[in-house]
Amino acid sequence: MLELAILGFLYDAPLHGYVLRRHIAALTGHVRPVAESTLYPAIKRLEKAGLLVRASEPGAVAAPRHVLRLTEEGGRELMRRLAEPAQREITDENHWFTLLAFLRHLADPAAQAAVLRRRLAFLEEPASFFYEGDRPLSAEELDDPFRRGVLTIARATSRAELAWLRDTLASLDRVGR
Amino acid sequence: MLELAILGFLYDAPLHGYVLRRHIAALTGHVRPVAESTLYPAIKRLEKAGLLVRASEPGAVAAPRHVLRLTEEGGRELMRRLAEPAQREITDENHWFTLLAFLRHLADPAAQAAVLRRRLAFLEEPASFFYEGDRPLSAEELDDPFRRGVLTIARATSRAELAWLRDTLASLDRVGR
DNA sequence: ACGGTATACCTCGGCACCGATGTATGGTGC
DNA sequence: GCACCATACATCGGTGCCGAGGTATACCGT
Structure with missing residues (x-):
């Protein structure tokens, strides 16, 4: 990083x-x-x-x-580090933001899009922070207000990022055509 | 962590x-x-x-x-680590989420609220990721779509968290009275 | 004259983290 | 019969990171 x-x-x-x-x-x-x-x-x-x-x-x-x-x-x-980031760079927000800060250096829009798609795939996986057995728990199912906060914040982040990813991927695809 | x-x-x-x-x-x-x-x-x-x-x-x-x-x-x-977290635990989301996951163990609502207020103070500081000189740049001022993404996502996270923090602090104060 | 602050770089010891590897047992699939 | 996976714990070498401390220069206020 x-x-x-x-x-x-x-x-x-x-x-x-x-x-x-x-x-x-x-x-x-x-x-x-x-x-x-x-x-x-x-x-x-x-x-x-x-x-x-x-x-x-x-x-x-x-x-x-x-x-x-x-x-x-x-x-x-x-260029190598931008185009082929380790999985940690994709999943950890700190690493991911650093990568995004320099992704413009990667000249090829298709290569940029490929990196964004890895993040998209990661965000689309069903994942939580809290489980009952194997079932992810939703914010509504938690009594603990602090754990509910974690899920509320993570969900808001995820939504905003998914919207941005889809927008940006669409415009990168337009450039690439 | x-x-x-x-x-x-x-x-x-x-x-x-x-x-x-x-x-x-x-x-x-x-x-x-x-x-x-x-x-x-x-x-x-x-x-x-x-x-x-x-x-x-x-x-x-x-x-x-x-x-x-x-x-x-x-x-x-x-209890000590929950009540008096290092600054890194407050500012780094990974650390902060871990702390939140266990903050319920801290029995005193006032102590819980004090920790949340430290995070609130951190989020209320004007901070960006990108600057022109000393002036923080807003998403709208950036040409780079990836850097714009960083700010867009961070802003969404920050808004959701501020709303949650204020709600939760209000209800902790009600309990404490 | 002198302390404080900003610029500018460096070393050292300690420690947290990781990947690779090792050592067992027992159940499942073919 | 054998490979494979899950359970269950451990060590070792390498490396990245940090706090504490050190070495300079130059400017500013008092």
Whole structure:
């Protein structure tokens, strides 16, 4: 998730670590903050894997900074991660939102649609959070107001997302024809 | 999150690891599966911390099983984690839903309401995923259909949750009076 | 002069998590 | 007779993540 965000931001423009950090904080920081001690090692990992290069530059304001630039291999890796996300990226909202934030980088509308269809298939599966045996329970069947809240909120999210997915898939199909 | 779920399920009734695993899979598995190799060490951690005890019992079907039972300290720890959740438990939906699934265990309606109010405060903060400088962008201002989707979905979730939170807080206040 | 804050990057220890793999038993299908 | 699956628990190596702490520069207010 973090690596995807790094690759996604750098695909737009080279950045140095500090600005990248602020971009990531804006994207997901209110929900799931990323520590500096997580970001810098992640950058080094990606550098070691040949996905980005660092160039030292005199600091505009303070200490010298390392401008990060995607390599060609880094661009290809971003495309792979966008086009063939792991199942976790599809099911976990945090991961999914990060993926959506950069899905526009995938040039082919058919490839974009294929990813959306995976999410659609996931949302269309009958799934709950609470069961009686194997039978999913609906909000109305629960006495617990907090568990009822979970289902109420999840249902509202699901409805909004299904509507958006169907709309967006329809318009991607129009482009693809 | 995992530890909270373990404590929460065991508070209802003693269980052995395998059944606990299926309970957890039902609760959060469709979004974020938990590996066996994560669950068993987590159980050992909690045992080592004195929050639960394991009792060997001849296996009903197969191998002998370890029935897990919360200690008194385990019950107190659950109450602490429910009443004073870390900020991550409030902001991250995955964590938050797990907390909600067990919030009924917190006996005091005022304490339950205090937790809901922390979530309410978080949701009422103006926050987006995308910014122009410091100004949060609305869905309508975005060209990117995927980023627009993120905001559309997040807004629907937020609305449903705010309505539920206000309803539930009102009824908790009625009980508390 | 000095503290506070923002910029800018880094290391280290500890720990949670995961995939792969191992070890059993017993029931079901072919 | 044998494969397969469900039950039931466990270890191990690798890795990602985090908090705490460290090292600088530069500007602003007092």
